[in-house]
Amino acid sequence: MKFVDEFRDGALAQNLAASLRAEVDPERRYSFMEFCGGHTHAISRYGLSDLLPENVRMVHGPGCPVCVLPIGRIDMAIDLALHQNVILCTYGDTLRVPASDNLSLLKAKAHGGDIRMVYSTLDALQIARDNPGREVVFFAIGFETTTPPTALAILQANQERLANFSVLCCHVLTPAAITQILESPEVRQWGTVPIDGFIGPAHVSTVIGSRPYEFFAEEYRKPVVIAGFEPLDVMQAILMLIQQVNDGRAEVENEFSRAVSRDGNLKAQDRVAEVFELRHEFEWRGLSVVPYSALKIREKYGLFDTERRFKMAYKSVPDNKACECGAILRGVKRPQDCKIFGTVCTPENPVGSCMVSSEGACAAHYSYGRYKDMTA
Amino acid sequence: LVPEAQVGQHVIVHVGHAIGLLDEEEAQASLALFAEFARSQA
Numbered sequence: 001m002k003f004v005d006e007f008r009d010g011a012l013a014q015n016l017a018a019s020l021r022a023e024v025d026p027e028r029r030y031s032f033m034e035f036c037g038g039h040t041h042a043i044s045r046y047g048l049s050d051l052l053p054e055n056v057r058m059v060h061g062p063g064c065p066v067c068v069l070p071i072g073r074i075d076m077a078i079d080l081a082l083h084q085n086v087i088l089c090t091y092g093d094t095l096r097v098p099a100s101d102n103l104s105l106l107k108a109k110a111h112g113g114d115i116r117m118v119y120s121t122l123d124a125l126q127i128a129r130d131n132p133g134r135e136v137v138f139f140a141i142g143f144e145t146t147t148p149p150t151a152l153a154i155l156q157a158n159q160e161r162l163a164n165f166s167v168l169c170c171h172v173l174t175p176a177a178i179t180q181i182l183e184s185p186e187v188r189q190w191g192t193v194p195i196d197g198f199i200g201p202a203h204v205s206t207v208i209g210s211r212p213y214e215f216f217a218e219e220y221r222k223p224v225v226i227a228g229f230e231p232l233d234v235m236q237a238i239l240m241l242i243q244q245v246n247d248g249r250a251e252v253e254n255e256f257s258r259a260v261s262r263d264g265n266l267k268a269q270d271r272v273a274e275v276f277e278l279r280h281e282f283e284w285r286g287l288s289v290v291p292y293s294a295l296k297i298r299e300k301y302g303l304f305d306t307e308r309r310f311k312m313a314y315k316s317v318p319d320n321k322a323c324e325c326g327a328i329l330r331g332v333k334r335p336q337d338c339k340i341f342g343t344v345c346t347p348e349n350p351v352g353s354c355m356v357s358s359e360g361a362c363a364a365h366y367s368y369g370r371y372k373d374m375t376a
Numbered sequence: 377l378v379p380e381a382q383v384g385q386h387v388i389v390h391v392g393h394a395i396g397l398l399d400e401e402e403a404q405a406s407l408a409l410f411a412e413f414a415r416s417q418a
Contacts, residue, residue: 120392149393206396258403
C-alpha cells in the first residue's frame with residue numbers, strides 16, 4: 001500500500017463517473033475551477049474531462065507557480081546572473097520561462113550566466129557554503145508549499161552566518177488569487193466566466209489547512225472541496241461539488257482528509273510567519289497587480305533579502321502580444337483558443353509561461369488533450 | 377516540518393521537505409467510500 005496506485009483505479013473511476021451522471025441535473029450547467037496546476041495536470045493526464053457529463057465544465061485556474069510569475073521578476077533574476085556575477089539557483093521549471101529580450105534563465109546560462117537548477121533549498125545552501133567568495137542567490141518561487149522550505153533556508157543561513165546567501169523572494173498566496181478571480185469583472189459583472197465552485201489545492205491545503213477557504217463559502221457563496229492530486233480524488237471532489245450545488249449549499253468540504261486538517265501544518269506556518277511578512281502588492285501574470293497577495297522577507301532577516309542587498313526595484317514588463325496566458329490564467333480563455341498554441345508556442349519553445357511547466361494549462365493540453373481538437 | 381513523523385509512516389514531500397503526514401485511517405476511509413460506490417452500482 002503506497003496510497004498512490006489505489007487512488008488511480010480505472011474501474012472505480014468509471015463507478016464515480018456513473019455516480020456523477022446520476023447526480024447531475026440535465027437542466028443546468030455546472031462550471032468549476034480547479035485552482036491548482038496539480039489538478040489541471042491530473043485532469044488532462046487521466047482524461048477526466050472525458051468522464052464528465054457534457055454539462056459539467058472544468059475551468060483551469062492560476063495555481064501554477066511558474067505560470068503566474070511575471071516577466072519583470074524573471075528579468076530581475078537574469079540581471080543578477082548576467083550583470084552582478086552571482087550564482088543564481090532556482091527550481092527547474094523556472095529556468096524555461098520566457099522573459100524580456102527573447103531571454104530565459106536557460107538562455108542566460110548559455111550567455112555565460114552562472115545559473116544552477118536545484119531540487120531543494122538545501123542544495124542552494126550547500127552551493128553557498130562551497131563558494132564563500134561568491135554571492136549565491138536563491139530565486140524563490142511558488143505558493144504556500146514551497147514557502148516553508150525557503151523560510152527554513154533563511155533561518156539556517158542566519159544560524160550559520162552564511163553572509164553570501166540571499167533569497168529573491170517571489171512567494172505568492174493562494175487565497176488572495178482566489179479573491180482576485182471572484183472579484184474579476186468576468187466573474188462578478190459580466191458573468192462570462194461562470195464559477196459554481198472550486199476544487200481547493202491539495203498540497204497547499206496541507207500547509208494552510210481548510211480554514212482559509214471558509215471565507216469564500218461564507219462571503220461569496222461558493223462551495224470549495226479540497227481534493228488530493230490523484231484522479232479518483234478529483235472525481236470524488238467534483239461529485240461533492242455537484243451535490244453542494246444541487247442542495248444549494250456553499251461549504252468547505254475536505255476530500256483530501258488523509259493529509260489536510262482544518263488548521264494545516266502549524267509548524268510550517270510558524271516558520272513562514274517568523275521570516276516573511278505580507279507585501280502591499282505584487283504583480284501576477286494574468287491577474288495584474290493583486291493587493292496583499294505575496295510575501296517579502298522581514299527586516300529582521302533583511303541581510304538575506306536579495307532585493308535589499310542589490311537595491312533592486314521591480315519593473316513591470318508587458319507579455320508577448322500574441323500570448324493569451326493572461327486570459328487563460330483567469331479562466332477566460334482555453335489553451336486551444338490561443339492563436340499561437342501548438343504552432344509557434346510549444347513546450348520545447350514556449351512563448352508564454354503556461355506552456356512551460358507540466359502543471360501549466362497549455363502544456364497539459366498540448367501533452368494530453370491536443371488530439372481531441374484535431375478530430376473535432 | 378513534520379517533527380512527529382515516525383519511521384514507517386507516509387509523508388507528503390514537496391521540494392525535498394516533508395510538509396505533511398499522511399493519515400492512513402483517513403486514506404482507508406476514502407478508499408472504502410469509493411468501494412461503496414462500486415458496490416452500490418453492481
